[in-house]
Amino acid sequence: AQSVTQLDSQVPVFEEAPVELRCNYSSxxxxxxxxxVQYPNQGLQLxxxxxxxxxxxxxxxxxxxxxxxxxxxxHLRKPSVHISDTAEYFCxxxxxxxxxxxxxxxxxxxxxxxxxxx
Amino acid sequence: xxxxxxxxxxxxxxxxxxxxxxxxxxxxxxTLYWYxxxxxxxxxxxxxxxxxxxxxxxxxxxxxxxxxxxxGVDSTLKIQPAKLEDSAVYLCASSLRGRGGYGYTFxxxxxxxxx
Numbered sequence: 001a002q003s004v005t006q007l008d009s010q011v012p013v014f015e016e017a018p019v020e021l022r023c024n025y026s027s028x029x030x031x032x033x034x035x036x037v038q039y040p041n042q043g044l045q046l047x048x049x050x051x052x053x054x055x056x057x058x059x060x061x062x063x064x065x066x067x068x069x070x071x072x073x074x075h076l077r078k079p080s081v082h083i084s085d086t087a088e089y090f091c092x093x094x095x096x097x098x099x100x101x102x103x104x105x106x107x108x109x110x111x112x113x114x115x116x117x118x
Numbered sequence: 119x120x121x122x123x124x125x126x127x128x129x130x131x132x133x134x135x136x137x138x139x140x141x142x143x144x145x146x147x148x149t150l151y152w153y154x155x156x157x158x159x160x161x162x163x164x165x166x167x168x169x170x171x172x173x174x175x176x177x178x179x180x181x182x183x184x185x186x187x188x189x190g191v192d193s194t195l196k197i198q199p200a201k202l203e204d205s206a207v208y209l210c211a212s213s214l215r216g217r218g219g220y221g222y223t224f225x226x227x228x229x230x231x232x233x
Contacts, residue, residue, distance in 0.1 A: 004160075034222075043226040044161070044209070090160050094222075103174035104213075105151050106222060108160030 002027040002093045006109035013081055014117050021076040021112045023091030030096035033074040034106065035065055038088045047089075050074065061085070086116045120144065122225035124210050130231045136198035139228045143191070143212030149173075151222070152185055152195050153209040161209055167193060200232045 003026045013019045025031065033050040048059025055067040065076045074091060092106040123142040131137050143150050148169050153161035164183065166174040169190035178185070182201070187193040197204055207227040214221075 044224045046221065049221070092160070103166060104149075105163035105166045105174060106153075106161070106211075107163070110160050111158075 002029075002031060002095065002107040004091050004093055004107055004109035006091055006112050008112050009110065010113045010115065012115040012117055015083055016080050018079050019077065019081050019085075019114065021089050021091075021114065023074045023076065023109060025072050025074065025091070025093045027072075027093060027095070031093040032096055033065075033067060034092040034094070035059065035063070035074070035076050036090045036092060036108075037061075038090065038111075040087075044090070047076070081114070081116050083116045083118065085114060088113050122210055122212055122223050124208075124225035124228055126228055127226070128229050128231075130233060131200055133202055133232050134199040136196065137200055137230060138194050138196045139208050139210075139230075141193045141195070141210030141225060143193075143210070144223055147212035147214055147223070148190070149213045150187055150193050151211045151213075152193070153211065155207045155209060155227070157206070164195070197230075200230075202232050205230055205232045 005024045007022050035047040036044045037047050038044050047063050048057045048065055050057045050067045058064045063076060063078050065074055067074050088111045090111045091109045094104045094106050122144060125140050129137055150167045152164045154164050155161040164178045165185045167187040170187045183197055185195045207229050209227045210225040211222045
């Protein structure tokens with residue numbers, strides 16, 4: 001089984017400032033890692049994902065995340081935020097499957113509400 | 119390509135009534151998932167199908183929730199009888215061949231309010 005901890009329920013940041021949203025996970029098996037964004041009254045949109053290879057992953061809207069296996073972390077960063085980045089951000093993991101067909105549903109954290117202040 | 123379709127978009131029912139949600143995944147996606155997202159929380163997996171077989175339903179409250187995926191395409195999720203705590207957004211997602219690395223595509227969800 002997997003678990004995801006997003007330590008910050010809310011992060012206020014001034015516009016054009018950098019931001020980091022923290023995510024730690026726990027798993028007894030290898031995992032894939034994801035960050036999703038959810039705007040008010042909308043569905044989940046994939047920001048980025050880590051499958052393998054380079055530990056620095058770049059996503060949409062200028063976001064990037066770094067996988068740290070020793071610290072079991074996958075923190076999300078953006079060097080300069082815009083008012084339009086105000087949303088709920090979810091970190092999620094799924095079990096790595098060597099072959100298709102296993103139980104690989106996503107386990108989500110509780111989310112971090114990013115608030116951009118003008 | 120067309121996305122994951124869900125209906126209805128909104129539903130309001132009284133407690134103890136029954137309700138059903140429908141999902142049509144992306145064409146060719148063998149794996150389908152139902153999630154429950156309570157306000158202020160992250161989505162929680164309820165059930166995963168591979169074609170028309172259940173892979174994981176460990177978090178499905180089977181005394182009141184049921185789901186099926188006939189013919190390995192569309193799926194329905196039913197709640198009977200509904201409780202106040204079932205108020206949530208129910209999300210459907212699909213993926214290719216059950217491998218998360220190929221990506222999960224989410225529908226817009228059905229917002230259920232139980233009064």
